[in-house]
Amino acid sequence: MDTPWQRLPTDLAAAMRPRLPRTVDAIAGAVGRAAHEYTETGGAKFERDVRTAVRVALDRFLDLAGTGEPALPPPIREVFVALGAAEARENRGPEMLLAALRTAARQMLRTASESLAAQRPVTVDELIDLADATSAYADELAAACTDGLARQLREQAGEGDRRRRQVADLLLRGGASPDVVRDAVAGIGWPRLDVVVPVLLPPDQARDARFRFGPDGVVAERGRDAVLLLRAGPRAERAALTEALHGRGAVVGPALGWAEVPEAVRLAERTADLLRSGSDAPAGAGAGRAAGPAGAGGAGPVFAADHLPALALRGETGALAVLAAHRLAPLANLRSGQREQLLGTLESWLRHWGSRTAVAAELFVHPQTVSYRLNRLRDLLGDDLDDPAARFELLLVLAHRRLP
Numbered sequence: 465m466d467t468p469w470q471r472l473p474t475d476l477a478a479a480m481r482p483r484l485p486r487t488v489d490a491i492a493g494a495v496g497r498a499a500h501e502y503t504e505t506g507g508a509k510f511e512r513d514v515r516t517a518v519r520v521a522l523d524r525f526l527d528l529a530g531t532g533e534p535a536l537p538p539p540i541r542e543v544f545v546a547l548g549a550a551e552a553r554e555n556r557g558p559e560m561l562l563a564a565l566r567t568a569a570r571q572m573l574r575t576a577s578e579s580l581a582a583q584r585p586v587t588v589d590e591l592i593d594l595a596d597a598t599s600a601y602a603d604e605l606a607a608a609c610t611d612g613l614a615r616q617l618r619e620q621a622g623e624g625d626r627r628r629r630q631v632a633d634l635l636l637r638g639g640a641s642p643d644v645v646r647d648a649v650a651g652i653g654w655p656r657l658d659v660v661v662p663v664l665l666p667p668d669q670a671r672d673a674r675f676r677f678g679p680d681g682v683v684a685e686r687g688r689d690a691v692l693l694l695r696a697g698p699r700a701e702r703a704a705l706t707e708a709l710h711g712r713g714a715v716v717g718p719a720l721g722w723a724e725v726p727e728a729v730r731l732a733e734r735t736a737d738l739l740r741s742g743s744d745a746p747a748g749a750g751a752g753r754a755a756g757p758a759g760a761g762g763a764g765p766v767f768a769a770d771h772l773p774a775l776a777l778r779g780e781t782g783a784l785a786v787l788a789a790h791r792l793a794p795l796a797n798l799r800s801g802q803r804e805q806l807l808g809t810l811e812s813w814l815r816h817w818g819s820r821t822a823v824a825a826e827l828f829v830h831p832q833t834v835s836y837r838l839n840r841l842r843d844l845l846g847d848d849l850d851d852p853a854a855r856f857e858l859l860l861v862l863a864h865r866r867l868p
Contacts, residue, residue, distance in 0.1 A: 535604035548612030569602035632684035659696035662717035714765035811862035
């Protein structure tokens, strides 16, 4: 089959070659003006790459004149594949690159026709053949560039997936050094790593979770389920998760520090087991707060935080630790001695159903001292002292503190 450049005038190469240096300058300048965004972001390297590509492209185009050879042999094609790949590495799409190639094709056609016209008259048929050949040649160059860009994007996507899998594996396995974890999360674009929220999902929800939560989470597929690990932020808040995970059979683990992810995932698993068995906390301990049974297709997500008392009563020391950290957080900044006094008073008050006389007798203090401490506790704990569920959880935590 004939090629468009097979019909080019045989004297084109002789007419154009003396003009090549000026032509390279003209085309490179035209491309730079048409693609000013490139020159602003790419700088001197981009200009060098364009000049090299233009020179290689022009040399090859002149060699093709009057032949039936393929447009780009492998070594030359790789120059333009590499140009497309470089654009992908700079996070630029193909639009500007293709626009630059169109600009170069128009300039090449103008220079070719002017070079011939300087030697002899040029017929209309020759101009049409020149236009066909330059257009077809530019298409070949564009195909090579877009191939390089697509290859690089696939490679980057694969590397990105590998890095995200590495982060998920490090967090789920636990025990990694802070430096290793910091480097790993930096590799996926997380500026820092503090608190992580784990979410258990059915296996068929893994792909959707990757798409839905994007850069804020990593997903590990474990066969029986998928684990989404979300970095702390607005999308990991309870309200956002309730909306995003509705009807997806999700179980949300407690928000813990990154080093405690294995424990947080285990508590989510124990919560799912607890609900599958049909048992829950005693009446009043978080009753009514769960969104629905684990795996219920039309229900909202289950939050392990709502079932910590039930897990604690079944011997889950991790659940007690999380519950204690949550319930006693308002007292965390007190001096040690003051904190112990208030906690002792609070426990006695809870056990004696709010009797200040009984508390004073047990602690060997004046009832007014009990009143002072309770006022301080109310300042710190607020409405929790009037909430039956919160009071039960506080008593559970405080009773556990006294055990050996």
